Amino acid sequence: MNRYFSLIAEPIGRYGGVISQFQGDAVLATFNVPKPDSDHAANAVRAALAIQDSLRGVEFGDGIPFNTRVGINTGSVVGGLVGSGDRVGYTVHGDNVKLTARLEQLNKDYGTRIILSQNTRDAIDSDDFEFRELDEVAVRGLNRPVRIYTVAAKGAAPGAG
Numbered sequence: 001m002n003r004y005f006s007l008i009a010e011p012i013g014r015y016g017g018v019i020s021q022f023q024g025d026a027v028l029a030t031f032n033v034p035k036p037d038s039d040h041a042a043n044a045v046r047a048a049l050a051i052q053d054s055l056r057g058v059e060f061g062d063g064i065p066f067n068t069r070v071g072i073n074t075g076s077v078v079g080g081l082v083g084s085g086d087r088v089g090y091t092v093h094g095d096n097v098k099l100t101a102r103l104e105q106l107n108k109d110y111g112t113r114i115i116l117s118q119n120t121r122d123a124i125d126s127d128d129f130e131f132r133e134l135d136e137v138a139v140r141g142l143n144r145p146v147r148i149y150t151v152a153a154k155g156a157a158p159g160a161g
Contacts, residue, residue, distance in 0.1 A: 071103030
């Protein structure tokens, strides 16, 4: 797991993300919080694509590939130090964090590796990417449907990441 986390942590840091949690084989990373970044949505997508590239062909243990799924959402969160005593860590909370986790899980249903929300798509002012609309989905815990997309770097097949 340490090798896996090292491989995915590098692109997150390279594109300005901050890892706030490792949980099982999952990572919670934020862009624009706590470090401001006016291009945070595009940088989150760049990191997701770079993660997929860095894991392509890599095997762990006895030849096991990891099919890493990424969910990306843009919106307000509550961030800060949480814990007690000497066990305090930075994390984020809120409906947008929950939505991001749900988007990651939806990759299983759509056969994709990266799913992002309409909010993220709307926040990206770059022609570096090719987006493919997947669906409008009802997400547990939200009272409105969410339009979802997959993405690839310009020139690659959408969803190839």
